[in-house]
Amino acid sequence: MAATRAASAASRVFLAFLSAVVAIAALLAVLLTVDAQAAERAEAETLTLSLARTIASMPTVTAAMDESDAATTAALQPVVLEITADTPLDFITIMRPDGIRLTHPDPTQIGGRYLGTIDEAAAGGTVTEEFTGTLGPSVRSVVPVRDGAEVVGLVAAGVTVGNVWGQVWGRLPFVLGVAIALAAVGAAAALLARRLTRRIAGDLPxxxxxxxxxxxxxxxxxxxxxxxxxxxxxxxxxxxxxxxxxxxxxxxxxxxxxxxxxxxxxxxxxxxxxxxxxxxxxxxxxxxxxxxxxxxxxxxxxxxxxxxxxxxxxxxxxxxxxxxxxxxxxxxxxxxxxxxxxxxxxxxxxxxxxxxxxxxxxxxxxxxxxxxxxxxxxxxxxxxxxxxxxxxxxxxxxxxxxxxxxxxxxxxxxxxxxxxxx
The missing domain is CATH 3.30.565.10 (Histidine kinase-like ATPase, C-terminal domain)
Structure with missing residues (x-):
């Protein structure tokens, strides 16, 4: 069997250059994807906190918190479902300060205890976190509903992690386009490097x-x-x-x-x-x-x-x-x-x-x-x-x-x- 011909110096330069470019392009694609995910999560945190505060400040919500649980649910469940349909939110849960739900996308969950952190919000602060609740992992914000200085209820607004990643997938064409463009430029540079090396070393191994x-x-x-x-x-x-x-x-x-x-x-x-x-x-x-x-x-x-x-x-x-x-x-x-x-x-x-x-x-x-x-x-x-x-x-x-x-x-x-x- 004839001996395998050794790769020329020009070919080795080309392969080394191209491998480095592909590796850099792949790393860039990963970094851009991670950056996009971080950006979408930050956007989700900002959105949920802003809308939760808006809902908590609505006079309708404050007034309904003085009613019985059944009356509050009857008054607010249609409101939060309409807001959910008109915004990127996946759920809005209004609850008593002790965490008992008064509204929920799934009516069977009303009356149950909210799954997540509420202590800081019940004390008058805000909470933003990623937590796995009845709808799965989500990014949610919890803010207090106030009647004067008293906290009479809590509003939790959230976006499921699946929807956050859905927004990231929407950015992937751009990420892949940048990576492909970089790889193409790198391949052209690798071909140029091989040509220059070949001028000097010919096809010598x-x-x-x-x-x-x-x-x-x-x-x-x-x-x-x-x-x-x-x-x-x-x-x-x-x-x-x-x-x-x-x-x-x-x-x-x-x-x-x-x-x-x-x-x-x-x-x-x-x-x-x-x-x-x-x-x-x-x-x-x-x-x-x-x-x-x-x-x-x-x-x-x-x-x-x-x-x-x-x-x-x-x-x-x-x-x-x-x-x-x-x-x-x-x-x-x-x-x-x-x-x-x-x-x-x-x-x-x-x-x-x-x-x-x-x-x-x-x-x-x-x-x-x-x-x-x-x-x-x-x-x-x-x-x-x-x-x-x-x-x-x-x-x-x-x-x-x-x-x-x-x-x-x-x-x-x-x-x-x-x-x-x-």
Missing amino acids: ASTVRDAVSSYESVRTLGEALRAQTHEHGNRMHTAVALLELGRTEEAIGILTETSRQSQELVDQVAARRDGDPTVGALLLGKAAQARERGVDWSAEIDPTAPRSALSPVDAVSVVGNLIDNALDAAAGGADPRWVRVAFAPAPGGALALSVSDSGSGVADELRERIFEHGFSTKPAGSDGRGVGLALVRSIVEGAGGAVDLSSAPTTFQVILPGRRP
Whole structure:
């Protein structure tokens, strides 16, 4: 069976962009629906309270409260049924201060006790609440009927929750229209993003694009290291030649011997590993020269038993080189003494532990995660590789099943990588 073709970088950008837009549109639809429900409930509370107060202030209602229960019901039941029919209210219940109903949409409920809170209203205040009564859950307001200063009755006006939601459903076309419009704009933006990405990366798979970036970073950091090493050796050779011309043979031999010794120490450490990576070894030699060029004290400790990582030489150089570059920049920009320490050691489970420490000023707590984001950098705008190095390091390491950790005092990046299988 033919292998499934990997999705291109452009397609991944499109899908990521579109997924984000759909999620935002869905969240917006939910928020608008919740807002509409809250608005309808607030409107229902305002309506019920206003109409309850209007009914309680009617002279007919106040006068009828002085009659017997039967006479009050006969006088007010037709009135409240007419008002209910002409307004959005679902019920109007007029009752005695003790809660005995005198009117109700269902005549069989008259004479029973009102279901809900009335104490505050009976004391002369008002009550607005959602309560489940004989008609189901409803938003209702209860106000007192006064004869002078005396509370002679109560009026409850309510709207069932079903009707409140009915008003919300009426707003759904608008909510869905906004969500669909947002999704359409987002889809168009996603198509544009895919087109722009395709212009840059063509139909290459995302992994291939990342490999290309890794290769570029590998060549860049290795090139900088070799340039520094070549420059350092060139300076020392020129100095030695000048000393020989001046007849100062011993001093010339001393310079050449010291150059050889410093390089040999690192070569011996690299060669002592049971499964060393010669590419990383060459990188370390160059970075040592680069550190001396920048006035940074350099130390590299390589445990002979440290395994070779599962990374390819290109990815290994990208990870090690970018971490060292980051440390050199931090140390060179800090106070004396300026130093960088690199260590390779075995880790549990046959893994490789790489740590890179520096004497720099460290990373602020609020930036500890952001420094790994693509495009973010604490370096000045326009710096080469700005915002790529640490993001690429994390991508490569986590893609290989490893982990990157940052600690302080001193600033140390520690990478745990699976060891290469025999």
